[in-house]
Amino acid sequence: VRFFFPDSQDQIDPFFDFQAEAHGLYRVRQRDDQYAHEALHKSPYDGLLLSKVIVDGPPHGGGGKYTLAQRQRLYRQGARAFFRLERPDGHPLEIMGDCGAFAYAKDSEPPLGVEEVMAFYDGVAVDYGVSVDHIVFGFATDDADLEATTLATYRRRQQITLELAAEFLARHRAEACSWVPVGVAQGWSAESYAQAVSTLQKMGYRMIGLGGLAALKTPEILAALSAAGRVRAPGVGFHLFGVTRTAMADAFSGFGVVSFDSTSPFRQAFKDADDNYYWPEGNLAALRVPQVDENPRLKGRILAGEVDQAEARRREQACLRDLRRYRGGRASLRRALSSLVAYEEIYEPRRSYREDYRRTLEERPWVRCPCAVCKTWGVEVAIFRGAQRNKRRGFHNLAIFADGLRNALAAGAVPAATSGDDRGLVGGARA
């Protein structure tokens, strides 16, 4: 089972100065900044998922994640060179392209045509190209539970997705594209996912992506997946779009899954309140030391005269100093913890993370973690503060997630039907 990580241009500056909180003077982002597969030395994923909307911007305007110069460089060099995917270990990472259907999910029809999406795949040189789809949001165990208009919308979206998949595959054949076509199955129930899968198989797809799973609960995902697995033809592999960690672990029990993508290990590093620092023996809470000028609540309290700015700064700096001393064995755990709590008291009135912090300090992941990010940047990775630290922790999370995935696969959590032969056939379709 291959893990694809959706690109959102989340690199780190390896020369960032944590003492001065500043970028290097001569930093050239494109040249110096590192992707997770570079910073970690050993790539945590097997490939990147590259969305057209991330690169070219949303269809209704508004900025994409890429500057014009980055876009031009990507199209000129191709994704392989742009992302520096050729690995020293001789195991190149792959690129899967998709359209980014979330960006136009509210439209009644996809604003992107098959032709322009295929031009994007050819332009950036993907290994896999996903057909244009329209997300169905919702799940029902019985169609009778749905309002007639809701059911009609679901059906229409699935039909649009299947029609676009047919056009996509026809063009792919006519133009003899070198990348693997991936047909998308959208559905709203176990039965409807199974029908979509059957239809795509009849068209000739050997690789099928199950869409619309991101918003579903784990039992719903499993229901859809097992129904899809029952109609799966030999040699057909499934890709799961945007699944979370928990859902994924269960999905490993089989069903023909050959790949999936997920941002959650990375995003949890700065989106989750306390489950933000992956750790094999149970996830930890990162140590919050917000910047005095950037924490809205603290700024508000300073402006209202409730907190003295100099005092806030003093407590903030005491946290950073004591955490670094604790790492070096020059301050006790109690000292580091009391500094964190003293600062927390003035910016976080809702709850205290004292006990979570105690556990993180006791575990000392910055000493024990073998990943290259923790080895290089140590305790800074554990501090919840600013993009440079938080993204590093996201990279660390990816490394821990990848290890857990490899262990699960090695332990035989995935039956033979989802690897071996199938992978060969999916790979063979590319040749």
Ligand SMILES: [Zn+2]
């Ligand atoms: Zn680590």
